[in-house]
Amino acid sequence: xxxxxxxxxxxxxxxxxxxxxxxxxxxxxxxxxxxxxxxxxxxxxxxxxxxxxxxxxxxxxxxxxxxxxxxxxxxxxxxxxxxxxxxxxxxxxxxxxxxxxxxxxxxxxxxxxxxxxxxxxxxxxxxxxxxxx
Amino acid sequence: xxxxxxxxxxxxxxxxxxxxxxxxxxxxxxxxxxxxxxxxxxxxxxxxxxxxxxxxxxxxxxxxxxxxxxxxxxxxxxxxxxxxxxxxxxxxxxxxxxxxxxxxxxxxxxxxxxxxxxxxxxxxxxxxxx
Numbered sequence: 505x506x507x508x509x510x511x512x513x514x515x516x517x518x519x520x521x522x523x524x525x526x527x528x529x530x531x532x533x534x535x536x537x538x539x540x541x542x543x544x545x546x547x548x549x550x551x552x553x554x555x556x557x558x559x560x561x562x563x564x565x566x567x568x569x570x571x572x573x574x575x576x577x578x579x580x581x582x583x584x585x586x587x588x589x590x591x592x593x594x595x596x597x598x599x600x601x602x603x604x605x606x607x608x609x610x611x612x613x614x615x616x617x618x619x620x621x622x623x624x625x626x627x628x629x630x631x632x633x634x635x636x637x
Numbered sequence: 638x639x640x641x642x643x644x645x646x647x648x649x650x651x652x653x654x655x656x657x658x659x660x661x662x663x664x665x666x667x668x669x670x671x672x673x674x675x676x677x678x679x680x681x682x683x684x685x686x687x688x689x690x691x692x693x694x695x696x697x698x699x700x701x702x703x704x705x706x707x708x709x710x711x712x713x714x715x716x717x718x719x720x721x722x723x724x725x726x727x728x729x730x731x732x733x734x735x736x737x738x739x740x741x742x743x744x745x746x747x748x749x750x751x752x753x754x755x756x757x758x759x760x761x762x763x764x765x766x767x
Binding site: 508510511514515518519521522525526529530533534593594595596597598599627 | 662666669670672674675676677678679682683684685688689692693696699700703705706753754757760761
């Protein structure tokens with residue numbers, strides 16, 4: 505009976521270790537919003553002047569091309585502009601295809617890979633920030 | 638299956654899951670391609686999913702290695718591997734299916750003499766042991 509109790513205690517201990525480890529993994533992997541050096545994220549003072557479109561949500565391809573890094577990734581698809589920065593880590597096909605789209609008009613690449621996929625298009629629409637001028 | 642065969646099978650599977658689990662925890666980017674497509678639409682970062690899966694495999698392997706609840710653990714790992722094999726398909730799917738069958742074989746047999754389970758059973762039934 506005593507050794508059975510010991511087995512149960514051992515199992516409970518291992519499960520507790522598992523749960524603690526899981527909590528650490530979740531805590532370390534949680535999405536953290538990056539603070540801009542010039543102020544809070546989303547604060548207009550932190551945005552460079554050339555990123556603000558003079559006519560609302562319209563951007564030139566040159567403006568898109570300046571966001572060509574994985575930490576700041578914009579892309580044009582089908583005449584619309586998308587901020588793909590947060591999507592890089594979540595893309596089902598891995599980060600590489602999205603990183604390759606940064607700063608470019610990726611209409612062809614997107615259509616070639618996803619064609620008429622409604623799921624892909626509905627995911628993309630959530631990331632839309634404007635249109636190509 | 639003899640006692641020694643079960644010991645070899647149990648320790649081999651434990652080693653396998655510890656190795657794969659460590660790989661997933663320390664190099665999650667390598668394993669992202671194996672995640673099912675639907676996981677990309679969850680609000681959970683994909684690397685976190687890989688790490689959590691790796692941690693689960695390591696802990697289950699420790700259960701196997703120590704021999705605590707050996708049969709249920711082997712069954713859970715078998716189902717886990719079957720689901721991965723079904724999702725992955727191809728050569729990797731075949732390999733994982735075979736490993737899942739090996740886990741199922743362990744779940745189907747009595748725990749070997751080196752497990753905590755076996756020690757419990759012996760001490761619970763001293764008359765049988767005599």
